[in-house]
Amino acid sequence: MRAVLKFGGSSVATIELMKKVAEVIIKRKKLYDELIIVVSAMGKTTNQLISMAKEISLYPNKREMDLLISTGEVVSISLLSLILQEMGENSIALTGTQAGILTKGTHTKNKISDIHTEKIESELALGKIVIVAGFQGFNEQGDITTLGRGGSDTSAVALAAKLNSICEIYTDVDGIYGIDPRLYKDAKKLKQIDYEEMKEMAFLGAKVMEPRSIDIAQNHGVIVYVAKTLSDEEGTYIMNYKDGLEDKKITGIAVSDKVIMVSMKRIPYSAKLTAELFRDLAKNEVNVDVINQNPSIGGNMNIAFTAHADDLDAVNEVLDQFKVKYPVVNILRIDDVVKVSLIGSAMRTQSGIAAEAFEVLADNDLEFKLVTTSEISISYTFDRSKKDKVIEVLAKHFNV
Amino acid sequence: MRAVLKFGGSSVATIELMKKVAEVIIKRKKLYDELIIVVSAMGKTTNQLISMAKEISLYPNKREMDLLISTGEVVSISLLSLILQEMGENSIALTGTQAGILTKGTHTKNKISDIHTEKIESELALGKIVIVAGFQGFNEQGDITTLGRGGSDTSAVALAAKLNSICEIYTDVDGIYGIDPRLYKDAKKLKQIDYEEMKEMAFLGAKVMEPRSIDIAQNHGVIVYVAKTLSDEEGTYIMNYKDGLEDKKITGIAVSDKVIMVSMKRIPYSAKLTAELFRDLAKNEVNVDVINQNPSIGGNMNIAFTAHADDLDAVNEVLDQFKVKYPVVNILRIDDVVKVSLIGSAMRTQSGIAAEAFEVLADNDLEFKLVTTSEISISYTFDRSKKDKVIEVLAKHFNV
Incomplete structure (x- = not known):
């Protein structure tokens, strides 16, 4: 049996930590016949590289950005491979390109379209531990690409899918x-969680895994095991829904500070104009989250929407253009908001959970700005000042 | 007309310096229709990466070393390209692999075997300034490789050869x-220097350019112009021999501190044993410089040789093995030596220059350890304590 093991940036932040990671790998080698290791860049490396580029340009060319930040993972795979070799293991470090990770899409936000696993398979066949740079690949033009937020998780799960293995x-x-x-001290650990719930939690701000990677895991039936790097404590399995989980009304609560809210007032009522705004946001790869549109006085309308704070530059770019074209529109960007979401597969079958949540909030005078629901979640946008109170009240009530 | 412009690590050590380099590039664009830029890693980046690897292993795997240190140039090409774009230029950054620089040989010391220039040509045809990572390429296995000492010069000259351009x-x-x-304050700048002399000077320790790159320039008739990055002062042309240079007995003096000398005594006289020693050194890619072998008492012999200090690890490895196999041999490594070389094409036609040099040294009581000559040079190995005196005496006498 084979396994893909993924270690994030904080697990490989220093050479000392990398040595501990190597020990974990060697331990897991007793359990699995073949190991593929995916690593992120060391600690804050990626952010440092981005800062350097931002010193140069507010809107740096994304092809060159990808090339620049791809170096972070190349450094960590090389060093980890050297460490494993020094410990007597047989290993090889492969860049995204060398590992055959073909991507498509926009630079800095590419998606994996295929993995040509020949090189990995041949190195595994030679008995080597194969170390692959996470977060990166190449496109059909031969450019080096990166996968955007949480990209190393995506690399790991995609490799596990293609190589028919478990993903740790x-x-x-x-x-x-x-x-x-860190948000609620009485938080309870889950033994397992359903793919759908995990995706929803991640999508809504839980920082553990990126929804995209869960999506790939679900589509290919990859079992994902999440655990702490240097701990013997049992982690959590992300896998298909099992009986018994339905007892809980709410499986988890996700909180996201990385939200920006844009409030636009006095927009002349026109479907064309709204379409134009959201088309421009989409073109700039802004993932618009909640949208609220309502008519206001004088035939005008108001629109409010939220987006991920990482898309701030792109949002500003669109808003700046919009202001020039439609000077009459009053645009206000509010950054001190927070999104709190309740997630539970039980919402599919049990009615009344939403009503119960609204009631709890009302009982505690917790007024929200925007609300949106999905099949298995309800999300509220609050003033950031209300964050702690909201968490306390909801977590206690739903026993998460 | 097109030109390859190469900027070394100290010229691109910071983003501020890179911006000045970008200004130089934009200035040269007025003179040339097409520009290919080769850059090294920023400042001491390569050394920092090597130190990280050395923290892990005394003899790190060279394939992974190449992968690790190749990141330095990728960072600098990305940033330089972003700077040029911010200044309104159209540019693209290419790694050694993307630029088609195919290499062969041993990792960390690869040689360029061919350059597939299709990508560069097509980007030039689009009007772009093409920025290529110096010092690196890829081999037929798809591994990332580096070119060893002075590799960025080699990249630049090889590109100029293949792209039919001048190389600055x-x-x-x-x-x-x-x-x-820095060694002799009255040193005189040369307007031009012959390829052969330049190679010999570089080979013998002058730090300006790597002999290998001059070799490529000579073989392909590439004119090389060496100048200071942020200066309007006229530099030096390296090109074919011209009349008038013969007036000088000695064109230059090269001094190398990076010399190690090994003295081996009581070697049982055996051609096999000597052959074994030098074969092992060659296998470990040690470039042995001067060899001195002479019989000693009791049918034994003594051997002394010098090598480049960069090869210290490899030399030690061979000597350690040798000590185990032949414990009777007395091996002494002397690190505090210096090599001073006189270089001049005139030596080809004028006799007596060597004699004159010996006389000057003798007149000043400057005793040397080893001496070796080539067609256009004489090199002496001295105790490092004599270095300043030797330089003073020879530079003054030969008016270099």
Whole structure:
């Protein structure tokens, strides 16, 4: 049996930590016949590289950005391979290109379209531990590409799917909690979580794994195990829905500070104009989250929407153009908001959970700005000042 | 007309310096229709990466070393391209692999075997300034490779050869001097220097350019211009021999501190044993410089040889094995030696220059350890304590 093991940036932040990661790898080698290791860049390397580029340009060319930040993972795979070799193991480090990770899409936000696993397979056949640079690949033009937020998880799960293996994600938390223990001290760890719930939690701000990677895991039936790098504690399995989980109304609560909210007032009522705004946002690869549109006085309308704070530059670019074209529109960007989401597969079958949540909030005078729901979640946007209170009240009530 | 412009690590050590380099590039664009830029890693980046690897292993795997240190140039090409774009230029950054620089040989010391210039040509045809990572390429296995000492110069000259262009090397000195001005304050700058002399000077320790790159320039008739990055002062042309240079007995003096000398005594006289020693050194890619072998008492012999200090690890490895196999041999490594070389094409036609040099040294009581000559040079190995005196005496006498 083979396994893909993924170690994030904080697990490989220094050479000392990398040595500990190597020990984990060697331990896992007793359990699995073949190992593929995916690593992120060391610690804050990627951010440092981005800062250098931002010193040069506010809107740096994304092809060159990808090339620049791809170096972070190349450094970590080389060093980890040297460490394993020094410990007597047989290993080889492969860049995204060398590992055959073909991508398509926009630079800095590419998607994996295929993996040509011949090189990996041949190195595994030679008995080597294969170390692959996470977060990166190449496109059909031969450019080096990166996969955007949480890209190393995506690399790991995609490799596991293609190589028919389990995927173990080692991180700085010891599993998946119903709510981030840093936000709520009584948070409870989950033994397992359904793909759908995990995706929803990740999508809504839980920082453990990127929804895209869960999507790939679900589509290919890859079992994902999330655990803490240097701990013997049992982690959490992400896999298909099992009986017994339905007892809980709410599986988890996700909180996202990385939200920007844009409020636009006095927009002349016109479907064309709204379409133009969201088309421009889409063109700039802004993932618009909640949208609220309502008529206002004088035949005008108001629009409010939220987006991920990482898309701030792109949002500003679109808003700046919009302001020039439609000077009459009043545009206000509010950055001190927070999104709190309740997630639970039970919402599919049990009615009344949403009503119960609204009631709890009302009982505690917690007024929200925007609300949106999906099949298995409800998300509220609040003033950031209300964050702690909201978490306390909801986590306690739903026992997450 | 097109030109390859090469900028070394100290010219691109910071983003501020890179911006100045970009200004130089834009200035040269007025003179040339097409520009190919070759850059090294920023400042001490390569050394920092090597130190990280050395923290892990005394003899790190060279394939992974190449992968690791190749990231340095990728960072600098990406940033330089972003700077040029921010200044309104159309540019593209290419790794050694993307630029089609195919290499062969041993990792960390590869040689360029061919350059597939299709990508560069097509980007030039689009009007772009093409920025290529110096010092690196790829081999037929798809591994990333590096070119060893002075590799970026080699990249630049090989590209100029293949792209039929002049090659301008920008560095932190304002041309080629008869002797390094840091060693002798009255050193004179040369307007031009012959390929052969330049190679010999570089080979013998002058730090301006790597002999290998001059070799390629000579073989392909590439004119190389060496000048200071941020200076309007005229530099030095490296090109075919011209009349008038013969007036000088000695064109230049090269001094190398990076010499190790090994003295081996009480070697049982055996051709097999000597052959074994030098074969092992060659296998470990040690470039042995001067060899001195002479019989000693009791049918034994003594051997002394010098090598480049960069090969210290490899030399030690061979000597350690040798000590185990032949414990009777007395091996002494002397590191505090210096090699001083006189170089001049005139030696080909004028006799008596060597005799004159010996006389000057004898007159000043400057005793040397080893001496070796080539067609156009004489090299002496001295105790490092004699270095300053030797330079003073020879530079003054031969007016370099």
